[in-house]
Every structure is written in C-alpha cells, then in structure tokens.
Amino acid sequence: xxxxxxxxxxxxxxxxxxxxxxxxxxxxxxxxxxxxxxxxxxxxxxxxxxxxxxxxxxxxxxxxxxxxxxxxxxxxxxxxxxxxxxxxxxxxxxxxxxxxxxxxxxxxxxxxxxxx
Numbered sequence: 676x677x678x679x680x681x682x683x684x685x686x687x688x689x690x691x692x693x694x695x696x697x698x699x700x701x702x703x704x705x706x707x708x709x710x711x712x713x714x715x716x717x718x719x720x721x722x723x724x725x726x727x728x729x730x731x732x733x734x735x736x737x738x739x740x741x742x743x744x745x746x747x748x749x750x751x752x753x754x755x756x757x758x759x760x761x762x763x764x765x766x767x768x769x770x771x772x773x774x775x776x777x778x779x780x781x782x783x784x785x786x787x788x789x790x791x
Contacts, residue, residue, distance in 0.1 A: 678754075678761035685748055686755025693756060709753050716746035 676684075686693075695702055722728070723738025730741040754761045772778055782788050 678751075678765055679763075681747075682751040682755035682759070682761055684755075685751035689748070689752045692752070704756065706753075706757075709749070713746055713749045713753070716742050716749060720746065 693702055693704060694700065720739045720742035723730070723742055726738075728738040730736045730738045733741055751761075753759070776782055777789055783790065
C-alpha cells in the first residue's frame with residue numbers, strides 16, 4: 676500500500692464524520708478545524724512522551740504510539756476527503772530534502788546552521 680491507499684481506506688472508515696448524523700447529508704468540513712485536530716494529536720503525543728504514559732484505551736501501548744496513530748488517521752482522513760496526492764508529494768519532498776544544502780552536515784554545524 677502507498678500513502679494514497681491509506682488515505683482512501685482511512686477516509687472510507689471515517690466517512691460518518693463527513694455526514695450529518697441526523698440528515699445523512701454531506702458536511703462541508705472546516706479545514707482549519709481539521710488541521711487543528713491534527714495539532715491536538717501532536718500535543719497529546721507530547722504529553723504522553725513527557726510523562727511516559729501508557730495509553731488509557733489500549734493500556735499495553737505507549738500513549739505516544741497511539742496518539743501518533745491518531746495523527747495519521749486524521750492526516751489520512753483529511754487527505755482522502757480532499758483527494759490529496761500524499762504519495763506523490765512524499766516522493767518529491769524526499770527527493771528535494773536529499774539535495775537540500777541546509778540538511779548537509781557542514782551546513783548544520785555552521786554558525787546559525789540548523790541544529791534541529
């Protein structure tokens with residue numbers, strides 16, 4: 676499977692969130708709200724990592740693992756809902772990053788270079 680397959684499958688699994696529970700009609704989702712829900716998953720992952728928590732719903736899993744999966748679910752659902760080409764963008768971004776000067780070791784150790 677590639678990223679677009681995950682997006683398609685995840686969106687299909689979450690399609691009820693894209694329809695009004697009373698009327699069944701399509702909901703024009705607020706993109707800003709959806710993106711901020713992704714941010715909240717990252718915040719929850721940070722809290723789990725910071726406190727070394729186990730997940731409250733899947734207690735044998737680290738909280739950070741489950742929250743990062745929640746993030747992926749939200750990302751894939753969004754991408755599937757808006758027909759984004761994640762695989763194409765991923766492939767192109769990886770190729771771009773491979774040649775980025777600011778990612779080279781000598782650039783990172785330079786004064787004012789990227790430290791993280």
